[in-house]
Structure formats: C-alpha cells, structure tokens
Amino acid sequence: MYRFSIVIPAHNGAQFLHLAIGAALQQTRLADEVLLIDDASTDATVEIAKSYESKLKYHFHQEATGFVDAWNRAIELASGDFVTILHQDDLLHPEYLEHIEKALRRFPSIKHFYSACNYIDEHGAIIKGPPEPYSLEPVFYSGKEYARNYLNGVVTNNHIHRCPGVTTQRNLLLAECTYRKEAGHIADDDFFLRVGAFTDVVGISQPLASFRHHGHSVTGQRGLLTLELARDYVFQVLFHKGNKTLLDDEDITQVQLQAVKFINLLLFQSLLYKQQEWTQKAFGLRDELDKMLPSFMEKNLPLWARKMWGMTSAKSKKNRTAAFYVAVLNAIIKSRDYVKALLKHEFTSNK
Template sequence: MNNPKISIITSVYNNQETIKDAIDSVLGQTYKNVEYIIVDGGSSDNTVTIVKSYGDKISKVVSEKDKGIYDGLNKGVKLATGDVVAFLHSDDIYASSTVLEDIAKAFQSDEHLDGVYGDLVYTPKDDTSKVLRYWKSKEFDETLLAKGWMPAHPTLFLKREVYEKYGGFDLSFKIAGDYDFMLRVLSAGIKVKYIPKVLYKMRVGGESNKSLKNIILKSQEDLRALRKNGVGGYGSLFIKNFSKIGQFIRK
C-alpha cells in the first residue's frame, strides 16, 4: 500500500477543555495524507466553536445528537474514505508527531497487513508528560484472547475494509464496545502487526473507571463480549483484570 490515506476519527461531547489538544495532535503529524473527522454529539459547551475555528484543516465535522461514543465512532467510520481508520479520543493525544508516519510505513511494508497496534500510556489530566500507567503490548497470538489479552484499542489502526467486512461497534455495549469489536475481528484471523513503541497518551478518568458503577458495568460487559465471541468466560475475565496490575509503575 503506497502512501496510504489515514482517517482519524474523534467522537466528542462537551469537552471544551481538551478537544484542542486532540486536534493539534492530529494536525501536527509529520505524515500528511490524513483525513480528520470529528463527530460531535450535540455539545452544549464551546466544543463545536473550538472545532469550527480550525476551518478546513479538519476534513469533516458532524454535530448532532447521538446514542453515545460508539454511535459517534460508527458515524465516523461511515464517513471515512481513508485506506486505514483509527480513533483519537477527545481527551487524548498521540505520543509524538511521527506516529502516523510509523503507521504508514508499517502498512507500506506489507500489503497483506490488516492492522497495526502499539503501546499506550496513561497520564494525569493536567500533565501529559508524566506516566501513571504503561500498557505495553506484545506480538499477536490468537490464543492470548482467551487469556484476557487485548491490544490497547486507541492504538489499533485497521484497514477500512475490516469495518466493511466485520461491521462496527455494537451499540448494546455502553463501555466495552471496543473490546467486543476487537474480539470479533481478531478472532476472525485478520493479520496484525505490533509496533513496540508508545503511540498514544490517554488522560486518566475515562468512562470505564470513573465510578464503581461503571467498573462493575465494564466487567459485566467484558464477560458478555467474551461469551458473545466464543473466546472465554470468567477465567478470561479474571486474568484480563489481574494482568492490569503490571501496567502500573512507580515514579
């Protein structure tokens, strides 16, 4: 795949505090064959004003009420025209200005490649230079799925045809739709490659762990995703949650 077009999608709702950081992270990439799509869920703060201030630097902007983040991501995928599709959440940034260049090189090196992923770090909301947690991935092996392993979804760049073949996010999931999606496509035998470097910086305080209620819901949905995709059950869920302990590092 020569000079692949990469579509980056941000689904946002009322996030005027950090949406500019996300936008600047995409627009500051050294790789320029990029389509940037922002899907706003009908924000009532200054999010849309900030987005529109960038003018035609942002390829496509949609602002309308939706059914949550996965609905927004699905809308973005349908609008995407790139060879490769990925997501940058509105709280987050890419780890460097050369991330998309690295992704493009990976796809250029193997025309049969369906996807690429890497490592992710969690940072404090007010200082993305600090690392609170390091999600280090590994080379893909389908047997790892039953052991609760998965790549960090925001680092996963997939050919658009993967979405066309296997579908988007299941809206019956409120928190674990990305996990369900990854189990679906990775267990189907797509070819993916691991890039052993940090690609993505995620601010702490995401939807899945902001309250005890959401933590419980996340576990329930993870179990449903495992069973739905025929990958595992309670044992897989236990290993998945237990393995996260190793992601925390001391400073």
C-alpha cells in the same frame, strides 16, 4: 499509496479537544484527512471545531447517541483506506502514522495495526507505561495470538495497547467486524477480541499514543463504571458461550472470571455507598450468570465475598450488617494501601 483518516469522536470534550486535534494535525506523516464527529455537544466543542475549519472536517449530530454510534458514524464518514480513532482526550505521538505506514508497507496484507500507549494524567504527565521491552520494530501476530495477548493484558491490567494507537482498514470496519453497541463500555475490547478472525495483526511495542485518565473521563468515574462493566462482561459470557470465537476454553474462563469480579465489586460498592438499586442489579446479574454457568460464581468467590453475599438481601433497603462488614473491609484495604505507599516512599527515598 494508502490514504489515512484520523477521526475524533467528541461529546462535551472541550477541555482536552485542542490537544487531541493538534496531535492529529501534527503528524510527521500527515493524515489525508482529520474528521471531528460531534455527538450533540453543548460545550465549546463547536467553537473549537470552527477554529480549525480549514484543517479538519466537522460533522455535528443533533442527538447524542453514545460513543459506539459515534465511532461507527465516523468510520462511515471517513474516506481513507485506513482509519485511526482518536478519543477527544487522548493523544497520538507525532511519529505515529509514519511508523504505521512503514509497518503497512512491510506487511501489506494486514488490516489491523497497533502501537502501545502510555497512560497520562490531566496535565499530560505519564502515570504508567505499557509492558516492556519497547521497540519500533513491527511484529506479526496471528489473529488468535493477538486475541489471547490482548485478553491477557485486560485481565492483568497491563494492556498491549488501548484505543488510541490503533489503525484498521476501513472496509473491514464497515463490512466484516464492526464496533457493537451491545458490547457497552468495553465495545473496544470486544472488537479487539474479534478482529483477529478477519485478519492477522501487526503491533509496535514502543508507545506512540497516550491514553488519558482524568476525573471527567468515563474511566475515571469508578462507581458508575462498575455497573456498566458487570453488565458488559455478562454479555461477553453469553457471546462466547453461544459462538465459536478465537478464544479457547482457558481464555473464555478468564472472561467469565471478569464477570464474577465486576458483579462482586458491584455488590461491594452498593453496600459501601448505600445504593440499594445497585444491590438489586448485582443480584440480577448474578442470577443471569448462574443460568448460563450454574454455581460458577459461587465456586470462584473468595471467602470474604461469600460472607458478604450471605449477609445481603436484594429485598432489604438497608442491609445494616452487610454494610458494616463492607465498611470494615474497605477500611482494612485503605490501611494496607497506605502502608504500602509509605513503604514504597521510604524505599525509593533511600536509594
């Protein structure tokens, strides 16, 4: 008989916390414990936790130390054989644990399970679904296959799963493959690309979880996110360059191209929003990447981006010519998106 823990790390997440807790408590296969790990919230999180006092275990941390520390703290506090991390604004569908347990019974040697998930907005409406086809049939993947599939989903923005909808053996999380704080905002992706070195993986393509996009989520704050992602992918380049991993050379090139993408986007946004500090950081990250991979970024930039970099100085406070160039590019992009939206509306409305 396996024991399952659902852990909910929270930091000032009162807006959707009731829904996350409800999803954890209303599983058709009840969790053996539900833990709420509060990373020094100052909103109504404490009051919400108290309203569920008899149904969950509440732990308050006096100092906010970030979401990765909160994940690892939650795993340490859990007592189940398997742990499911549920973010404060995400959902598990009622049958999630039931199907994970069935998969575990069928594949008892596997230590990492996932289901696909939907993307929902702040009202719970589905924005986007996972890759089709959907099936409740659990599928076995070697660790290497899983890592490659997951990376391909990241690169194409068509993830096979996200953080909600993942269940992992607690001992593996504690002793073999931990979440790394140095991986930054993509500590989850970093973990999913490494865990296959310690276990094969079983996945369910039917969405049994929901990942919420909203204005207050970190993933909803695009300007701030770009700087973090640029840093984080430079870290990934360094890691995969210095260590033997599950990824082959072609896969590692995709990771390197992600670093190029976000460093370039950082410069673009720095000029668009007149953030000189971001401009300096973009040049600094480009220098870091060039030290590891000489000329790689230059070779993989589109022509418009090469012109943008050529017009920009890390030392200048204004970069007027480059800023004007980026403003024009942004206007063109918005116009194309508007035309696409109009055409899509006209096409669908005439069906």
